[in-house]
Amino acid sequence: MSDGSENGGAMLAVVLIAATIAFVVIGTMWPTKAALAYTGGQGLTSSSSTPEAAVQNLGDEIRASAWQKAYDGLANKAQFTEQEFEHDLKGYYPSLRTYATLDRFEVFPLHASDSDAEVRLKLYWSSVVGISEGTRDLHVVRAGDRWQVEWPIVKKPVVPPQVIPVNYLRWDVIYRGAGDDWGAQDVEAPHVRIVDMRPVERAEGVVILGELLNEDVVPAYVSVNATLIGKNQQPIATEGSFDKISHLLLPKQVTPFLINFPNATLADVGSVRMTPFSTLVPASADPVIEIDNEKLNPAPDASLTGQVINQSGQVVNVAHVLGTFYDSTGHLVWVADEYLDRALLPQTPESFNIHIPEDLARQISSERTIVSTYSSGGSV
């Protein structure tokens, strides 16, 4: 091999190695979207040279579940422990938030001066039942050439020692025998009736609203299906109420329901076939959830706000608040819901805020709220 070839080869080796290093540096300094998905959005360098950047970094660290890093960067970390900080975000008791991951977040500057600033951090948590939102207004302070967040910690709620009498109603069901197929019940299904139904055209498609009554004297597990029938008498689509209903109805209880038909238009619909379904199940009236301080807030940002209070001695891990909205003549206008992503502790109020579409808010003059719950067991 000639010297010239060897020199050329050496140059090639240097070029390839240098290019490889350059590619790695570029890929690390400016990571691709796919790569960022595994770092919680964090790159190699993160600057806190502005209040927004400091909050952005904190959001990235929360998304990456880098609790220690997030805690270490806080200006007021001496006021609470890292564990308290994590529990403040993820919940002190098992709840939707406990197992949620931060899907994304938004940063809104509210006010700034040379030494401090107010920044709003809007967090979108991905939970098993969907996205839940949370907002924190953060005070950010300058510390030398960088900014640090003061975290507004919400300490663990303390439930006072007490005795809570339990005197709720309960229905048990005795089936035919141990060898029976669970599904082959020898009793008649509870009588349920759709007491109201209304199709509505929305931007996302057709929505069927309604209310279902358990007319029976036994509890019922219910669901509702709807089939849109075209003007040519052919079915267009069938959908179910899914989680926009309270599936467990005690005797004489009413639940609202909402069924979505994405991409359908009311003009194509000739009729709607409703199919309620019920089955007998054991049930109890516990836990009793009280709804307090309900208030209809007008547009803009129309909403139904209030508080739910767990009257039982058990922790309710997840609560689902369903609001039914009526106009001044008592006609059904809308059904909306919200999952509370914090556990309901006994006798401890928890706020809810159900969003109402702006265009419907003006028609609403009254509402009715029900709460369904999920508990994985255990008491405080």
Add this chain to the structure above:
Amino acid sequence: MQKTELLERSQRPLPLSLLLMAAVAVHLPLLLMKLPLKSYDTNFHIFFASHYLHHWWDPWNPKWYAGFSQTTYPPLPQQWVAVVSHVLGLEMAYMAVQLAAILLLVVGVYRFATLWVSPRAASYAALASVFLGSESFLVYSAGQLGTTAAAPLYLNALPFLFSWVRRGSGRSFIKAVALFTAAAAAHHATLLFGSFFFALPVLALAYLDRDEDGERVAPPAFFARTLAIIAIVGAAIAVVLLPFWIALIHYPVTQTPIPHPSRANYILSPQWGMNYFVVPYGALILALPFVFWRGSTEKHLRPLLLGFWVAFLLGLGGTTPVGPVLLGRAFNVLTMERFSYWATLLALPIVGVLAVELVARFRMRAAVSLTILAAFTCALAVGWTTYHPADAEDFDVSPVAAWLNRDGHDQYRYVTLGFGNKISRLAMMTDAGSVDGEWNSGRMLPELTRYGGGALTSSKYFGTAGLEALRAMLMHADHYGLKWVFVRDEYYDPLLTFAGWRPVDHLNDGTITIWSKDGVPPAQPLNAPQIPPHWQDVIWGVCPFGSSIVAILVLLIPEKRRQAAEARYPAVRDGELGLGRMVS
């Protein structure tokens, strides 16, 4: 005289029989222990094989996704597993086919390496392939039977390609066509990318060497032969995998990309750097400077080096911008560990040179050091399944299958939550169909393709995308006859509760809860347009498997024993390579 003999002996290649025995000694015990069953994809391949075992002439599999076509995945290794399972049963048949692929890799690496380096260095490269971290990683941790079966076939085809292009050997032409076709029937991505990483360097070598060994090949002849083999191989692959191409053209993979950690930045996410770089490369990382240096300074090694370099960069996933730039959308569809596998295969010939030079210079010290490094590399990759298991927890799915198979429960479809890759094993054991599955490119249900989540059973690990897909599927439970949800993770309980499902039974000491939805009608077969017509069933049953039989038969055709390596490295002597008698 004795000194000359010693010198000659030190230049001889290691006997092929020794190399194969090393492969058997290392991998046979691991395969007899069924270690690959712990990997990510092994049960997936066995599930496919199980379908071929029972329905060889019907690739429409109703057990996943309410029905999907297995023509969306090249079938050769799985069909071989199905065939061998008649004797060994499915699991051991898988191990047998995997062992055959490992042995073929030793042969393939040797034959491929002889194009580039001395036979002795090639034999060291082949020995290194036995301990290759990326091979063990794919076999025992990833369970990529298709990739690990196709690569050796491809490597074995390349010397015939060289021989055909360089000398116009008709026998080599036939053998190359047969082996390339069989490789494509084993794994389509290997064919596509192997053409760039492996075949182009070999063609470049043949062109650069066109004036060597006294048989000058004119450029027009070179290009004509190249075009001829591309045309014939292309036609053969088009026919053999015709149902695959039809499925791909009619139903291209347009679903929302699913995240995969092999696309992470391995520096920003060091845990994935460990998984997809340190473990597959192992001690080969120490040889990388030499690979670059020797590959650059030896003129005829430069095409090999460039092929290695591009594969190496792509194998780094999201650590560099090369993958997204070169692959475009395919970057978000492919997984990157296969590129590291190919990169290590391409590096082996030069690593073989390094080993020869180290042994020549440092003798026993080098031999011992290399042995320790090789053993460490292999051990790390094999042991990685323990430290980074595909399934965090092992559990028995047979009670679930038994429950589904009794009392008419299999009239309805089911889905599991928190079962990981046990869903393949469950699908093999039950007659019931599921709306979930592990072959993402084969699924067509809009609830699954729209959001960018992987298998429903692991929904929560895909964040919002996975949970949206799960919610969409549960919403349409009535449509798919989906009545049963087997839950092994309480995370999902609130969703099922509020969506109208009720727990009806418990299995495995209460660790698995069966949820049911009332009023769901029995599952009906989907009248999907993706169901292949009967003529495609016949092609799928005959051609891919037949291509491997043809490849075996044509390899028996004797060929003039002449290799480029012999011209470049005349020290090779007759009788040293059993391989030559076997395949050329």
